[in-house]
Amino acid sequence: MNKIKMLIVEDDPVWMKCLSDYIGKENDMTVVKQAYTKEEALQVNCSNIDVALMDLSLSSEDVDLSGLEVAEHLNSKGLEKIIMLTSWDAPEIILESFDKGAINYITKSSYKDIPKAIRDAYCDKVSLHSDVSGVLIKELRFERKAKPLTPAEREVYELKEQGLTKNQIAQKLFKSVETIKKQFRMINKKIK
Template sequence: MNKIKVLLVEDDPFWIKHIVYDLNQEVDIVVASTACTKEEAVDAALHADIDVVLMDVELNPNQRDGLYATQEITTRTDCKVIMMTSYQERSIIMDAFDMGAVNYVTKEHYSDIVDAIRAAHAGHSSIHGCCADVLLVEWRLRCLSRSEREVYDLKEQGFKSHQIASMLHKSLDTVKSQIKSIGRKRTKTLSD
């Protein structure tokens, strides 16, 4: 049986130890290589025989370099990249998929990683539930104009209409009109 060869990209010794041990217990999966930096990850993906990469988002504090490693790996190899991280922010999840990740599993849902590896290797589209809601919301918002999206994002951050108008240098009536338009478009998308 050919095992699924995994590259683990992680900088935390605790997670490295546990993930390597757990994955190597599977009959069809082996951790073929580990990396702690973006450079090591790209080099291993390019030169080792790797099928699936488990990638942490942050390999250096506050740098999100795992996202850039993902982009480089997915554009230069056939490896499937699964993000495995503690981050649950919408923007990071969307960036991960934009950079080429095929799935995103938070460490809170670590027990699901084996199934995610098998699905990625088989070429199945299996989006983990921890990020599915984010993707669904983003899909529903695709019909908004750039200007409406700016207003929507600020509204989601808790700003009031008059604050948004001031921040975007728009009239209050324009912002209120855009908020109504956003509501109509989201309702239409839900009913389609």
């Protein structure tokens, strides 16, 4: 039986050891490469890797999201099975991770689900973890509703969905309240 060859990209040595040990207990998986920094990860040869487990933050800086850059780079090199493993749960970061090449996203508190996610990725199964499925469904619903809107109407609709009032939207977009009301009427006709 061929083992699933894993790359782990994680800057925290304790997490790296725990992940490597945890994956190492699985009979059908082996960790073939570990990268502790963005620089190390960008140099990885992807030809002998089946699935990557990628941390989002690869430095001690709070706002560092260099894992996104690494995921995009590895994806462009042909590594299409990247699972983000992180403590970040902001919807915009989750969505950007998928934009950059991730096929799944798991928060570190759900680490027990990693082996199944790896197997699913290896077998080309779309298996979105429950940590992100709600965010993705909400985005899909929004996109499907907003599809018939013009760019200007979409901008108004997005602000309305964020909870802004007509007056706030008018101020933000430098339009009259009357114009915003007209756009709302058009939007309502199109999305109903």
